[in-house]
Amino acid sequence: MGVEADFRGKEAIGRLLQRKKDKYQKLSDEEKQEIDQDALIHPYSDSRVLHIADDKEIKKALVGIDINSAEVIMAKTLGDIDLIISHHPLGKALANLHEVMELQCDILQLDGVPINVAEGLMRERISEVARGLNAANHQRTVDTAKLLGFNLMCAHTVCDNLAARFLKDKIDESKPERLEDLMRLLKQIPEYKEAIQFGAGPKIFVGNKENRCGKISLLEITGGTEGSPKLYEKMANAGIGTVVGMHISEEHKKEAEAANVNVVIAGHISSDSLGVNLFLDELEKQGVEIVPCSGLIRVSRVK
Numbered sequence: 001m002g003v004e005a006d007f008r009g010k011e012a013i014g015r016l017l018q019r020k021k022d023k024y025q026k027l028s029d030e031e032k033q034e035i036d037q038d039a040l041i042h043p044y045s046d047s048r049v050l051h052i053a054d055d056k057e058i059k060k061a062l063v064g065i066d067i068n069s070a071e072v073i074m075a076k077t078l079g080d081i082d083l084i085i086s087h088h089p090l091g092k093a094l095a096n097l098h099e100v101m102e103l104q105c106d107i108l109q110l111d112g113v114p115i116n117v118a119e120g121l122m123r124e125r126i127s128e129v130a131r132g133l134n135a136a137n138h139q140r141t142v143d144t145a146k147l148l149g150f151n152l153m154c155a156h157t158v159c160d161n162l163a164a165r166f167l168k169d170k171i172d173e174s175k176p177e178r179l180e181d182l183m184r185l186l187k188q189i190p191e192y193k194e195a196i197q198f199g200a201g202p203k204i205f206v207g208n209k210e211n212r213c214g215k216i217s218l219l220e221i222t223g224g225t226e227g228s229p230k231l232y233e234k235m236a237n238a239g240i241g242t243v244v245g246m247h248i249s250e251e252h253k254k255e256a257e258a259a260n261v262n263v264v265i266a267g268h269i270s271s272d273s274l275g276v277n278l279f280l281d282e283l284e285k286q287g288v289e290i291v292p293c294s295g296l297i298r299v300s301r302v303k
């Protein structure tokens with residue numbers, strides 16, 4: 001599903017995997033042992049099966065935006081949970097989160113930013129993110145799942161791709177002219193509608209509601225985490241008028257302001273929920289009962 005929804009298209013992803021396999025073949029046996037085998041068949045480094053305690057049929061899944069030890073203990077208390085699904089990456093999927101950020105280079109290119117500029121700026125940012133992740137206690141939640149005997153997986157960019165595709169289709173369909181039209185469009189989506197109730201609805205971070213949207217980019221909905229702040233100027237040059245994102249740092253906001261790029265923040269956990277829900281609907285269709293937790297605003301689109 002993540003590949004189907006990916007803006008790069010199936011073929012481009014196939015080529016990326018082939019490149020990885022070719023590179024892998026050239027490694028020595030010693031080097032091969034350090035490579036995550038899943039990466040040769042799965043293009044999203046931040047989405048992985050993290051622990052299989054019991055390879056049984058899944059009837060009930062506990063699903064949250066962030067899963068930590070507290071949620072694993074909660075699963076134990078609830079009793080009949082067969083699988084725990086986290087949206088945000090854990091374990092090796094967290095350690096390798098930065099690898100999915102390359103996806104942003106391709107989206108930037110699709111948005112009209114020259115690939116050399118996109119790669120140059122993203123390379124710098126990707127290594128910064130990689131260094132930042134290095135210090136994390138990656139295995140903490142995985143260890144709890146092992147001790148308490150739970151199946152555990154995480155699905156990050158695969159779900160974010162679903163949210164990005166969903167939003168792109170909505171925007172392409174209704175072609176909002178001004179930011180207020182874009183806001184109205186977002187606020188009709190149930191996950192955002194519910195988020196408004198607890199103060200986390202869509203907000204305009206840069207620009208005002210009278211501004212025209214121009215070309216809208218969904219760069220910041222998928223692709224791991226925030227890209228380079230230096231990209232806004234390049235995006236403006238490429239003809240992007242508005243960026244729709246999940247969240248934005250102060251530094252990124254300042255750069256967007258300087259470049260006159262409007263920024264609409266749809267909401268973090270609500271946007272994450274949207275993507276996760278589209279995935280969970282498929283599980284629901286297969287008879288899996290979903291227990292939402294940890295911020296997940298569960299909306300089922302299964303009729």
Ligand SMILES: [Fe+2]
Pocket residue numbers: 088246268272
């Ligand atoms: Fe997120």
